[in-house]
Amino acid sequence: MSLPLTEEQRKKIEVNRQKALARRAEKLLEQHQNAGSGSSITTHPSQSKPGAFQNLPRDPSKPVSHGVIFKQQNPSSSSPGDQRPHNPHSVHVSTSEQAEGMWKRQEEMSTACPHHSPPSQMPLTGISPPLAQSPPGVSIPQLSGYELGQSHPQASHGTKSTPFANTTHESLAKAKSSQDTPASSSGQLPKDPELETTAAKPSTSGQNISDVHYGSGQVTPRTEGRLQQKLGASLPKAVSSQEGICVRNGDRFQVQIGYNAELIAVFKSLPSRRFDPATKTWNFSMNDYSALMRAAQRLRTVALQPLEGASSVAQTSLPSASSLRFVKGQCMLISRARFEADINYSEELITLFKQMDSGNYDVKTRKWNFLLEDHNKLIERARCLPQVQLSPLPKTLTLAFASQMEKTSLCPTADIPEADLSRVDPKLVSSLLPFQRAGVNFAIAKGGRLLLADDMGLGKTVQAICIAAFYRKEWPLLVVVPSSVRFTWEQAFLQWLPSLSPDQINVVVTGKDRLTTGLVNIVSFDLLSKLEKQLKTPFKVVIVDESHFLKNIKTARCRAAMPLLKVAKRVILLSGTPAMSRPSELYTQVIAVKPTFFPQFHSFGLRYCDAKRHAWGWDYSGSSNLGELKLLLEEAVMLRRLKSDVLSQLPAKQRKMVVVIPGRISAKLRASLDVAAKEMTTKNQSKGQQREALLLFFNRTAEAKIPSVIEYILDLLESGKEKFLVFAHHKMVLDAITNELERKKVQYIRIDGSTSSADRESLCQQFQLSERHAVAVLSITAANMGLTFSSANLVVFAELFWNPGVLMQAEDRVHRIGQLSSVGIHYLVARGTADDYIWPLIQEKMKVLGEAGVSEGNFSEMTETTDYVHKCLPFL
Structure with missing residues (x-):
């Protein structure tokens, strides 16, 4: 049985038959x-x-x-051309x-x-x-x-x-x-x-x-x-013809019509053709307008309406683009109350601008700006000018600044109302600094949906916990964090919310754990993508720490998290660096907080990413209209304060204990840790035997902490931290860190006991003056004095040490004259290791030195976490 002929085959047969x-x-x-x-x-x-x-x-x-x-x-x-006889x-x-x-x-x-x-x-x-x-x-x-x-x-x-x-x-x-x-x-x-x-x-x-x-x-x-x-x-088109329309777009015009094979062939024959995959339409130069319309009129299956103002294309040709003097531009937001018209010169348009009551000409930018309340009036009048195309502000902006567009007397710096925090634990409320309290007020005024983008070290964690506690009636709470800080968040909840018991906090460690068993559920980005079956029940309150991890919408972590964030009633995103390098990285975070803003990424990319079309597609790696984007984010999405903005409210040092769990270690090492821990609990030991047992335990701990330490350092680098110091004691830990940095192609310096005095000073100056070196890997005992690293403002202790005085000297490598910011100090403490004994010991010794007046104060009170273990070793 033969197959039926296609439409193109039948047309070709008909053409050949007509010729014959x-x-x-x-x-x-x-x-x-x-x-x-x-x-x-x-x-x-x-x-x-x-x-x-x-x-x-x-x-x-x-x-x-x-x-x-x-x-x-x-x-x-007769006709003069007729030369034939009658x-x-x-x-x-x-x-x-x-x-x-x-x-x-x-x-x-x-x-x-x-x-x-x-x-x-x-x-x-x-x-x-x-x-x-x-x-x-x-x-x-x-x-x-x-x-x-x-x-x-x-x-x-x-x-x-x-x-x-x-x-x-x-x-x-x-x-x-x-x-x-x-x-x-x-x-x-x-x-x-x-x-x-x-x-x-x-x-x-x-x-x-x-x-x-x-x-x-x-x-x-x-x-x-x-x-x-x-x-x-004279002849009308066929009744079954496909209708379309031509629309002018600057010096080009666009054809809006459904698919038609014959018309596509005509499109491809024109030299100025361009196909836009985003809108799925063809556009052409004005020089090809007459040729296209003549060809389209020969097609019975197409009824193409001409451009507005072109009555008969077959008889009259459209003027060239240069003779039209067509000007195209757009409106841009320049403040919370005003916008400007970014467009080329047009005498008719300037006349219109002068007629607007709020019109103001800026001699520096050579552009006209107006009050937001005149926006709709200006756009409506500009549409009456045939040779002017002035694009209005995007709908997202008009919605975000709706009050300003209706009323211009609104103060640009209107105060956020004070939130009633009587339902939150008093300990947490009383611990908030003034700028932190302002952040909580901002979040509650926005309905619990915001991107908290405070600089590192300004207490985003405590603000997020306070905001979530305000909506405690809507719990269970989901907290999505990097895997290296899961247990740090657990300790923070226990510290700031005494009303919570440890049994109410669920930390998801493996893919087999349940996600909804606790009142507070903490899970890593990677595990979240593996628990899709458990995500059918939505959470009403969600916290996402380091939300810039969601910058790529194609990743598994982003695909798993975005549906949760869009349906949640309260969304609290935390990131000290919301965008690492380009505005396109902000898009997922913006729509997570405001799903109605820019439903399509293409419109966001055209406005703020300087989108350019190439042969292979669209390129969104650029940036444009950044001032307007900043105003939009600050008005409706984001709150960001830098250390320089609130430096007077910050302490000189901010210590933070980061709880890590030894992971990915061999069974042999795990067994040796268990033996060392058991040895520490053996009774009837002399002080010498206890010291020997703790030293052995300390050595085993160094090897066990290596994976967690490396993971935390990589998280800091991914978060955009430019420069920081990493202190360690054992050579195996220093070697593991530098090997990983080399593998990741991160430039660093290293100073340990084998570094000569001349090289120490040279490396120190290299780190201070170079912007390429991001990490300084230092030995606690060999680089704790005589060096200045004030170009960094963060210190990470991969290992602890017996003597708190040595730790204080290491901290001061950053906290020195010339330091213009508050210094962050992170101590990585591993559970189930020798840190369970050393960390309480350090706190106790610092307390004694503080009471004697030879230390800066109570070490424990200056550390942003609680003591989760209380061991006493009288021999140290």
């Missing part, structure tokens, strides 16, 4: 004329009537074109007899060719009376249905019309276009100077049947495009 029929009809007519012995039917010049059909003798040496043309003869003189055998016939003879000839030619069922016909109107007479056996309605490229009305039963009929229809269309003139009303056709002049020129050989016609007794070329244009203006 044309050649056959031409040959038959030539044979018929040769058999006529040179005689023809014509009218005597003295008795001819306007509009009469003429069948002229031809030169056998020249090709023949099968067509007629309506030509008004001059009764007093045929004495010519006879005089009436107009109706001429038409009858023509129809008979067509019927003879039509019956010689096979025919298929004719296509749908459309009536022709406005035919002059002499032409409206029906041929023998053909009614006027049948004649009216005779259309260009269609079959003879009588040839529907096994016959097919020839190209001769097409030329006849061109003549009918010519008569139609003149129906409103006096000549047509009286049965006469008007004189066409262009066609008459063309007809006077002798024809050349090799012309196609559709390119020549008879007139004044000789074959002449037809004026190119003349009849096609008039036919296109």
Whole structure:
């Protein structure tokens, strides 16, 4: 069984068949004329009537074109181009007899060719009376249905019309276009100077049947495009045509229409074509407008509306882009109360700007700016200027600044109302610094949905816990964090919310753990993507620490987190560096807080990422309108304070205990840790035996902490931390850190016991002055004095040490003269290791030194966490 033909195959067969029929009809007519012995039917010049059909003798040496043309003869003189002698055998016939003879000839030619069922016909109107007479056996309605490229009305039963009929229809269309003139009303056709002049020129050989016609007794070329244009203006499109529209876009225009294979082929033939995959539309230069419209009018399946202001493309060409002096621009937000028009010079537009009451010209930027309340009025008036296209502010901005657009008396720095925190634990509320309390007020004023982007060390964790506690009635709470700080968050909740018990906090450690068993559920980004089946029950309150981890929407962590954030009632995002390098990284965080802002990334990219289209697609790696983006984020999404903004409220040092869990260690090492821990609990040991057991435990701890330490350092680098110090004691830990930094291609310096004095100073200056070196890997005992690293403001202790005085000296490598910021100090403490004994010991010794007045104060009170173990070693 054969497969049915496609539409393109059927069209191709039809075209080939028409060409064959044309050649056959031409040959038959030539044979018929040769058999006529040179005689023809014509009218005597003295008795001819306007509009009469003429069948002229031809030169056998020249090709023949099968067509007629309506030509008004001059009764007093013959055409100057007619050099042939008058045929004495010519006879005089009436107009109706001429038409009858023509129809008979067509019927003879039509019956010689096979025919298929004719296509749908459309009536022709406005035919002059002499032409409206029906041929023998053909009614006027049948004649009216005779259309260009269609079959003879009588040839529907096994016959097919020839190209001769097409030329006849061109003549009918010519008569139609003149129906409103006096000549047509009286049965006469008007004189066409262009066609008459063309007809006077002798024809050349090799012309196609559709390119020549008879007139004044000789074959002449037809004026190119003349009849096609008039036919296109007189004949309507098919009923089943596909409709589209042309829309101007600056110096180009866009075609908005559904898919059409024929039209796509036309698009691809134009040199200025461009396809936009984002909008799935084609656009072109204004220079190709006329060519496109002419080609589209030849397609029966397409009805393309012209550009606004272009009434008839076939008859008049559109002015070039340069002659239009078209200007295009956009409105941009410059403050919470004003916007500016970023557009080229236009005299009409400047006149409009001067008419606006709030208009103000900035001599520095050379741009006009206005109050937001005049935005809609300005855009409405600018649309009345035909050569101006001023794009309004995006809908996102008009929604975010709706109050300013309605009322300009709003103070740009309106105070956020004070939130009622009576339902939050008093210990937490009393511990908030003034700027932290302001952050909580901002979040509650925004309905618990915000991006808290405070600088590192400003207490984002404590603010987030306070905000979440305000909505405690909507718990259970989900906290999504990097895996290296899961247990740090657990300790923070226990410290700041005493009303919580440890059993109410669920830390997800493996993919087999339940996500919803606790009142507070803490999970890492990586594990969240593996717990998709447990995410069907949404959380109403969600905290995301280091939310810049969601910057790439294609990652598994982002795909898992975004659905949760969009349906949650309260979303608290935390990040000291929301965007690492470009504005596109902000998009996922913006829509997580405000899902209605920029539903499509493309619109965000065009506005703020300087989107550019290349052969391979769109490039969103740039940046644009950053001032406007900052205003939008600060108004509706983000709260950000730098250390320099609140330095007077910060302590000189901010210590933080980071709880880590030894992971990915071998079974042998795990067993040795268990043995060392058991040895520490053995009773009846001397002080020497206890010291020896703790030293062994300390060595085993160093090896066990390496994976967690490296993970934390990499998290800091990914968070955008520029420079920081890492202190460690054991050589194996220093080696592991530097090896990982080399593998990640992170530049660093290292100073340990093997570094010479000259090299120490050289490396120190290299770190201080170079922006490329991000990490200084230092030995606690070899680099705790005599060095200055004030270019950094963060110190990480990968290991603890017995003597707290040594730790204090190491801290002061950063906290020195020249330091302009508060210093952050992070102590990594591992559970189930020797740190369980050493950390409480350090706190106790610092307390004693503080009471004696030889230390800066209580070490425990200055550390942002609680003591989760209380061991006592009297021998140290």
